[in-house]
Amino acid sequence: MISIGGKRIRPRLCLTAYNLFSDxxxxxxxxxxxxxxxxxxxxxxxxxxxxxxxxxxxxPTVHKKWNNNTAILSGDVMSIEAYxxxxxAPSEILPEVLRxxxxxxxxxxxxxxxxxDFEKSSVVTLDEYLKMIGLKTAVLIACSGKMGALIAGxxxxxxxxxxxxxxxxxMAFQIMDDYLDTFGDPIIFGKNIGGDIxxxxxxxxxxxxxxxxxSEKSARLQEILAMPVGSDGERAAKIAAMKELYVGLGVDSAxxxxxxxxxxxxxxxxxxxxxGPQQMERLKDxxxxxxxxxx
Numbered sequence: 001m002i003s004i005g006g007k008r009i010r011p012r013l014c015l016t017a018y019n020l021f022s023d024x025x026x027x028x029x030x031x032x033x034x035x036x037x038x039x040x041x042x043x044x045x046x047x048x049x050x051x052x053x054x055x056x057x058x059x060p061t062v063h064k065k066w067n068n069n070t071a072i073l074s075g076d077v078m079s080i081e082a083y084x085x086x087x088x089a090p091s092e093i094l095p096e097v098l099r100x101x102x103x104x105x106x107x108x109x110x111x112x113x114x115x116x117d118f119e120k121s122s123v124v125t126l127d128e129y130l131k132m133i134g135l136k137t138a139v140l141i142a143c144s145g146k147m148g149a150l151i152a153g154x155x156x157x158x159x160x161x162x163x164x165x166x167x168x169x170x171m172a173f174q175i176m177d178d179y180l181d182t183f184g185d186p187i188i189f190g191k192n193i194g195g196d197i198x199x200x201x202x203x204x205x206x207x208x209x210x211x212x213x214x215s216e217k218s219a220r221l222q223e224i225l226a227m228p229v230g231s232d233g234e235r236a237a238k239i240a241a242m243k244e245l246y247v248g249l250g251v252d253s254a255x256x257x258x259x260x261x262x263x264x265x266x267x268x269x270x271x272x273x274x275x276g277p278q279q280m281e282r283l284k285d286x287x288x289x290x291x292x293x294x295x
Contacts, residue, residue, distance in 0.1 A: 009173070009290060010036040010144040016286050017148030017162050020279045029151050031088035032097065036144050038085060039101075042078035043108060043140075045071050050116060053195070093150055100150070104143040111136025118202040129207045130171070137177075138170025161273035165266045165283060172262035173290060178203040179255045182243060194239035198229050204258070205251050213249060220245060263291055 011033040018029050047053075048061040049071050063071035089097045114132040118124050145166035149159040178196065182205055186193045196203045213221050224245060227238040246252055266287055270280055 008037060010040055010141060013141060013166060013169070013286060014144040014148035016282060017145045017154075018152045019148075020275070020282060021149065021152035021154045027088045028090045029148065031085040032147060032151060035082040035085035035101075036140070036147070038078050039082035039105065040140060042075045042082065043112070045075040045078070047112065050112070089151055093153075097147060097150060100143055100147060104139050107135045107139045111139075115202075119200075121202075123210060124202045124207050126204075126207055126211055129202060129204060133171060133174040133204075134167070137174040138167045141170035141173065142166035155274065158273050158275060161270050161275070162283075164269035165287075168262045168266035168269060169287060169290060172259045172266070175204045175255055175259050175262070176290075178205055179252070179259070182239075182246065183252055194235070194242075197239045197242045198235050200225050204255060205246055208251055208254060209246065209249055212251075217245065217249060259291070263287055 014033045014036055015029065018033075022029075045062050049063045049068055053061050053064075061071070062074055086097065086101055087094070111132050111134070114128075115136055118128075118132065142163045143166070146159050146163040149162050154162075181196045181203065182194060184193060195201075196206070200206070209221055210218075224238060224241045227234065227241065229235045229238055267284060270283060275283075
């Protein structure tokens with residue numbers, strides 16, 4: 001999982017936040033930074049099992065390449081390894097780092113459970129969806145930024161501001177992921193396009209459509225959700241029909257507007273943090289590198 005790539009956005013943010021206050025590079029930051037990516041990969045392996053996903057990062061998922069038992073155990077070992085790496089944080093800050101990480105790990109699991117619960121629910125509100133992605137995705141990105149700042153010895157006010165910045169980044173990132181699952185390039189994205197549509201997954205696009213579709217469009221939405229997906233042709237037809245509906249409802253442009261709004265929130269979180277202009281610019285550059293992603 002780790003060797004086949006990935007965007008490394010969590011360790012990148014951890015190191016970016018750390019380098020705002022320290023240029024020293026040793027295991028006290030490098031190992032915790034690695035822990036974040038190892039833990040993230042563990043969650044992906046288990047998430048792929050629960051979603052029965054075929055591909056991840058352009059390659060077969062672990063449970064498809066081997067089997068469910070191997071994938072579960074591989075994920076378990078990675079979660080243990082994450083804590084081993086995390087233990088290399090400076091001893092004077094280690095208890096706080098562990099509290100932050102443990103709280104984050106618990107929230108990620110809660111978010112995954114909500115995501116699974118949504119599969120059984122016919123209606124999910126936008127507020128419920130945003131709570132779910134906040135737990136499942138945003139908190140780990142927020143944790144990454146705060147952890148880097150903590151290890152560097154940054155003031156607590158700054159650490160908290162970077163956490164809020166990372167949380168908003170994470171919200172934008174997940175909505176972008178939902179957008180790309182439908183409107184992205186499969187070669188660049190690394191996953192089959194339309195997977196959320198085929199599985200009727202409660203993505204931001206679908207939840208937004210459920211809320212905003214008028215009666216006629218709402219009826220069409222339900223028709224598409226009920227379309228069969230037993231063959232390649234049926235899956236392609238369902239994806240095409242849903243994409244047409246999304247465009248007709250303006251869901252694609254609404255998603256991009258929502259992403260931009262969260263990027264503004266991210267930068268606003270830093271406004272009164274006490275960070276200097278150069279530090280702010282580095283965080284702005286990190287944010288913009290994610291905003292321009294195509295995968």
